[in-house]
Amino acid sequence: MTGVEAQSVEAHLEVPSLEVRGLAYAYPDGTQALYGVDLTIGRGERVALLGPNGAGKTTLVLHLNGILHGGLGEVRVGGLAVDPKDKATLREIRRRVGIVFQDPDDQLFMPTVREDVAFGPANLGVRGADLDRRVRDALGRVGMLEVADRPPQHLSFGQRRRVAVATVLAMEPEILVLDEPSSNLDPASRRELAEILFSLDVTVLMVTHDLPYAAELCPRSVILSGGVITADAPTFDVLTDTGLLRTHRLELPFGFDPTATAR
Numbered sequence: 154m155t156g157v158e159a160q161s162v163e164a165h166l167e168v169p170s171l172e173v174r175g176l177a178y179a180y181p182d183g184t185q186a187l188y189g190v191d192l193t194i195g196r197g198e199r200v201a202l203l204g205p206n207g208a209g210k211t212t213l214v215l216h217l218n219g220i221l222h223g224g225l226g227e228v229r230v231g232g233l234a235v236d237p238k239d240k241a242t243l244r245e246i247r248r249r250v251g252i253v254f255q256d257p258d259d260q261l262f263m264p265t266v267r268e269d270v271a272f273g274p275a276n277l278g279v280r281g282a283d284l285d286r287r288v289r290d291a292l293g294r295v296g297m298l299e300v301a302d303r304p305p306q307h308l309s310f311g312q313r314r315r316v317a318v319a320t321v322l323a324m325e326p327e328i329l330v331l332d333e334p335s336s337n338l339d340p341a342s343r344r345e346l347a348e349i350l351f352s353l354d355v356t357v358l359m360v361t362h363d364l365p366y367a368a369e370l371c372p373r374s375v376i377l378s379g380g381v382i383t384a385d386a387p388t389f390d391v392l393t394d395t396g397l398l399r400t401h402r403l404e405l406p407f408g409f410d411p412t413a414t415a416r
């Protein structure tokens with residue numbers, strides 16, 4: 154490798170997975186949801202996005218792949234600016250930002266699990282052995298290979314959520330965004346999904362009200378409250394700051410000890 158090539162590889166590695174600068178947004182009815190959000194997430198980081206109901210978390214997430222746009226500020230994914238007017242770039246951004254929505258049924262609609270997981274990459278033009286490899290790899294990573302030929306609607310809720318994660322992994326995203334990944338899971342499924350998420354080698358932004366899940370999976374937590382970021386710190390520091398938690402309507406479950414949980 155020449156010196157110039159080495160420099161360019163190094164520069165690439167330094168590009169954060171996500172950069173949000175001065176993002177402000179009001180819905181068409183005038184509701185101001187974001188007031189100027191700044192957030193940088195480095196490659197391979199796992200970050201929890203915490204905050205009370207109505208804080209602007211979903212609004213922020215919907216800006217990451219250009220579903221919402223038109224406010225002020227800038228969003229970059231792996232260095233690429235989200236620009237809704239540039240359709241080719243937007244397609245690439247939507248590949249890079251894999252959003253796992255709260256309800257898996259919002260993203261599973263094909264006759265079989267395999268077809269659901271293949272759908273995204275096939276749309277990008279991936280075919281043949283490469284497509285098979287992606288499907289196998291994504292399903293393997295969430296432990297769902299054995300249900301590949303079943304209809305998604307015959308699976309349990311927890312299995313469907315794992316398959317929803319696989320549909321996004323098959324796109325080989327730059328950043329995996331999870332909206333309330335632990336909601337509606339029984340304790341065993343919740344724990345199994347945590348193991349899966351922990352094992353993934355990908356940048357993660359996890360929106361959650363489940364503070365123990367944040368403690369277990371995300372070394373860093375950001376609190377969004379009233380459309381602004383009010384804390385950005387190691388999760389342990391956030392969860393042991395009782396004043397901060399109270400101010401932002403965040404509550405630890407009874408008996409949960411953050412000092413005993415962080416990995």
Ligand SMILES: Nc1ncnc2c1ncn2[C@@H]1O[C@H](COP(=O)(O)OP(=O)(O)OP(=O)(O)O)[C@@H](O)[C@H]1O
Nearest residue numbers: 180182184186204205206207208209210211212213
């Ligand atoms: N389509 C919409 N039109 C107008 N206002 C909206 C719309 N969607 C959300 N809002 C408002 O924007 C603000 C932020 O909402 P958002 O859904 O982003 O919050 P959130 O942090 O995701 O909340 P939750 O934890 O309840 O999911 C709230 O005041 C909400 O009422």
